[in-house]
Structures are given as C-alpha cells and as structure tokens.
Amino acid sequence: xxxxxxxGVNASAFLDRGDVGSSPAxxxxxxxxRHAGLPRAGVEAWKYTSLRxxxxxxxxxxxxxxxxNVVDTLLAEVETISGLGAGASRAVFVNGYFDxxxxxxxxxxxxxxxxxxxxxxxxxxxxGDVTTALNTVLAHDGLVLVVPEGVDAGCLLLASIAVAxxxxxxxxxxxxxxxxxxxxLALLDASVGQGDYLHNPLYxxxxxxxxxxxxxxxxxxxxxxxHLAVSHARIAAAGLYDSFTLTLGGSLSRHEVHARLTAPRxxxxxxxxxxxxxxxxxxxxxxxxxxxxxxxxxxxxxNVLSDHARGVFQGKIHVERIAxxxxxxxxxxxxxxxxxxxxxxxxxLEIYADDVKCSHGATxxxxxDDQLFYLRSRGISGVVARSILIxxxxxxxVDQITDQRLKDSLNLTVxxxxxxxxx
Numbered sequence: 001x002x003x004x005x006x007x008g009v010n011a012s013a014f015l016d017r018g019d020v021g022s023s024p025a026x027x028x029x030x031x032x033x034r035h036a037g038l039p040r041a042g043v044e045a046w047k048y049t050s051l052r053x054x055x056x057x058x059x060x061x062x063x064x065x066x067x068x069n070v071v072d073t074l075l076a077e078v079e080t081i082s083g084l085g086a087g088a089s090r091a092v093f094v095n096g097y098f099d100x101x102x103x104x105x106x107x108x109x110x111x112x113x114x115x116x117x118x119x120x121x122x123x124x125x126x127x128g129d130v131t132t133a134l135n136t137v138l139a140h141d142g143l144v145l146v147v148p149e150g151v152d153a154g155c156l157l158l159a160s161i162a163v164a165x166x167x168x169x170x171x172x173x174x175x176x177x178x179x180x181x182x183x184x185l186a187l188l189d190a191s192v193g194q195g196d197y198l199h200n201p202l203y204x205x206x207x208x209x210x211x212x213x214x215x216x217x218x219x220x221x222x223x224x225x226x227h228l229a230v231s232h233a234r235i236a237a238a239g240l241y242d243s244f245t246l247t248l249g250g251s252l253s254r255h256e257v258h259a260r261l262t263a264p265r266x267x268x269x270x271x272x273x274x275x276x277x278x279x280x281x282x283x284x285x286x287x288x289x290x291x292x293x294x295x296x297x298x299x300x301x302x303n304v305l306s307d308h309a310r311g312v313f314q315g316k317i318h319v320e321r322i323a324x325x326x327x328x329x330x331x332x333x334x335x336x337x338x339x340x341x342x343x344x345x346x347x348x349l350e351i352y353a354d355d356v357k358c359s360h361g362a363t364x365x366x367x368x369d370d371q372l373f374y375l376r377s378r379g380i381s382g383v384v385a386r387s388i389l390i391x392x393x394x395x396x397x398v399d400q401i402t403d404q405r406l407k408d409s410l411n412l413t414v415x416x417x418x419x420x421x422x423x
Contacts, residue, residue, distance in 0.1 A: 029126040029136035039130055048312040048344040049254055049283045051130070054226070059198055062095035062162070062169035070163050070194070075102060078159040078190045081218050083409040090157035096171040097141050109153045109185075110146040124204060124232050131230040131256060135172045135202040142174035142202075147183035149208075155186040155405050162225065164195025171197060176204045179211040179239075186403040190218040192249070193225055203231040207239040209263070214242045214403035216410055221249035230256040237263035237292075242402045245272035246410055247282045254283035254312075261288075261295040261323075270299045271400050275414070276309035283312035290323035290353075297327075302397045303334040304390055305341035316348040317360070323353050330360040335393050337367065337386075391415070 038054055039046040071094055082088065089106040092099040098113030105111045126136040147153045162171055179185050191199060199221060207213050221227050227250040233241045245255050259268045274282040288297045303311040313332040334343035347360035367389050375385035394414055401407040 025126045026137050029133040032127040032133050033130070033137065036130065045129070045285070045314075047346070048314070049252075049281065053252070054198070057168050059168050059170040062171045062197065063165065064095060064097045066094060066163040071099075071102070071161055074161045074163070074192050074194065075159060077192050077220075078157070078161070081190045081192070081220060081409075081413055082157050082188050083412045084155060084157055084188065084405065088155065088157050090159055091143050091145075092159045092161065093141070093143070093173055094161045095163060095169070096173040098143070106153055106156055108151050109148065110144075112144050113141055123234065128258075129230065129256060131200060131228045131254070132202060132232070134200050134228070135174055135230070138170065138172040138200075139174035139202065140172065142176065144176045145185075146178045147180060147185045147211075149180040150182040152184040155188065155403075158187060158189040160189070160191040160199065160201065162191070162193030162195070162197045162199055162221070164193070164197040168196040168198070170200065172200045172202075174202045174204070177213065177215075178206045179208055179213045181208040182210045183208065184212045186214045186406055188216050188218070188406055188409060190220065191227065192220050193222045195222060196224045197222070198226045198228065200228045202229070203233075205231060205233040205241065207233065207235045207241050209236045209238060211236070211239045212242070213240070214401065214406055215244070216401060216406040217243070217245045217255070218410070218413055219245065219247045219249055219253060219255070221253070223249070223251060225250040227253040227255075229254070231258065233257070233259040233268065235259065235261050235266040235268055238265045240267045240269075240402070242269045243271070244269075244398075244401050244406070244410065245284060246413060247272070247274040247276065247284070248413075250280065250282075252281045254285065257286040259286070259288045259297070261290050261292055261297065263292045264294045266292060267296045268298075269400065269402075270297070270315075271397055272301045273394055273397055273414070274301070274303045274305070274311045276304070276311060277306040278309060279307070280309045281312070282310075283314070285312075285314040287316045287318060288328070290317070290319045290326045290328065293322060293324045293326070295323065295326060297329070298400070299330040300397045300400065301332045302394055303332070303343055304337065304393065305334065305343060306337035308338075308340045310342045310344070312344045313362070314346045314348075315360070316350065317358055319349075319351040319353050319356055319358065321352040324355045326353060326356040326358065328356070328358040332362045334364045335367065335390065336364065
C-alpha cells in the first residue's frame, strides 16, 4: 500500500527549491521523489487522490516574518477551536517556524524547537511514502516534546498558523513527540491559515511502556490550502496512542497514519471525522501493523459530505505472524447530504497469524426522511432538524476520545460546523 511506483508527475517544483538541506536521509528522499514523482490516481495507495495539480505550482519557501496582526487573528481562531482557555500551555508555529514569543511551554516536560537536520535520520524510512519524503527533503523546524517517565504533562495546544503572500508557499514542520514509560500527555493540534499554501507536517511519535498519548488534530486550513500530513507512531507494551483527526478545511487534504504495535498489550485508536462541503476533497489513510501478540487496534471514521465534496477512506490492518491474539476493528461510515457528494472506501485486512479477532466494514447513507419529518412535526426547523441528526451520527466517534478535555473541545468544534452553511 505504501509503495510509490515511478508513474507519478514531476516533483521539480519542490526539488529545485534553494532551501533544500543536505543529509543522507534528505538525499535518499530527494532521489526517491526524482524517481517516483508525485503520485497520481493510477498508483494504488493514491487511487482516489491525485496530486497532479501540485506539479504546476511553483511553491516557494514560506517567509518567517509575516504580518503580526494576521498571525494574532489566526491564533485567536485556534484558541476558539481549542476551547482550552487563554492560559493553556501552547507551542505556536508560524509558517513552520517556532514562535517563542507567542508560546507558553509547560513545565515538567522537555520542550524545544529544532532544526530538523540533526534529527532527520530517526526511525522513519524517508522513502516510505511521498508525504514523508517531501517533509524529509524540506523540513527546517518543528517541535520536540519529551514527557519523562511517570510524568502527567497535562494538555498542550500545538498551533500551526500559515500565512501566504502573493505567491504560493509550502510549509514542512517535523514534530517529534515522545512519551516515556508511564507518562501521559493530551495534545490538541490545530492548523489554520490564509492564502495559497501547502502544509506538509510530519509527526514522529513514540509511546513508551504503559504510556498514554491522546492526540487530537483539527485541520481547519484556509479554503485554498492543500494539507498533506503523515503520522508515524510506535507503541510499546501496554502503551496507548489515542488519535483523532477532524478534517474541516482546505481544498485538498490527506492525513496518513502509520502505527506499529511493537510489544504485547499495546493499543492504538485511529479515529476521525471528515466534515466537507463545496468541492473539498478529504482523504484519511491508515496502516496499522500488529507486530506483537495480544495487541488491540480500533478505528472508526465518519464522513459528512455535502455539495460536491469527496471523501476518501483507506484503512489497512496488517497482522504479522507473531501477532497472535490480535484484536482489530475498523469501520467507515458516510452520510451524504447531496446527490453530488461522493465517498470512496477501501478497508483492508492482511492477516498472517492464526489466533486473531479482526473485522472491518463500511456503510453509506443519507439523512432519514422519516426522522426529519418527525422532528419537523414537533416544530423544529429543517436546518435545526438536520443538525440534530448530524450530531447524532457523529456523537459516538467523538465520544471515543479518551481524554475529556479533548473530547469537549472536539464536540464544540463539531457543534459549530453546520453554522458555516454545510448542513
């Protein structure tokens, strides 16, 4: 699923940039992109999402200095999305650069920004997929956060703000999150912006033995934005990586999650929701690898699509031979609010062990006319009736978030979605 055959389109718009750094990993990633190009729909892993439009865009490096008033306005938008309060700990990145003046870093953890050059060779294959390769070639900054053994680090807001000028820009932050043995962290990650830009963040995540990381992402990029994100997570014995992705913004977006359960009783949740309208295209793709016995994975993705929006779900559970007593579950459901909306779903199971419990499924439907009629007959307006049914459809997937603070925040964000006119 991850292989990119050399049938893509030219990637020179990225490779010819003057800000490309040099390191062995960057070199391998650049060679990979030159050979493979940017994938088009004929590549299986990108069957439903094409990047052909990127080939004709001359992206430049995003400027570090931008209008402070614009940044503050967008930061206020992030704070509204988060619902965490003005005094919450936060790490702010503007155009991919750490903004120390606007950040409030938590105590008890090791938090810093870094020039990615020294960390680019971590445990991630720079040629495993195109989004990882792009980030490896062009990453220049990012967050390094380490939760020490046994520490409950509370909740942190990671605010990513993009501001493009007259020309299209691309932004490639590389974030490293480590939760050591017995540590806990709730991370709310929100992306907003304005202008014509590509945001390509990479998350390098390690959850140690008995560690717990709740990671909620809210993608609320500008209308012209392209968002290509990838998370690589490794979970140790009895650790939990509880992730949730809420896709709201951007014209084209894709978030890949590659999670590997490396020791017994490790657990991963890869849940999400896509709420799209207009001609938005949103893609959630995952590969969950059970590489040890007695591990658990859960994935539920729900899509609410209106107008001409298109949603994509590709989810794969890979069970290695050693991974006996695996418990894996995967479900994708879509609610189409117009005849022009489209959902493409490809759930997969690849199992090499004998003693496993794995299931997957997909459903597609529309709002129930009888339920709408019942609500309307009780004096409820059509818009409110539709919003009630949409909330009911989304409730159980948001409810699966294990951290109450993140759950409350995501519920507030979902509550406000249909006010933008999609419902």
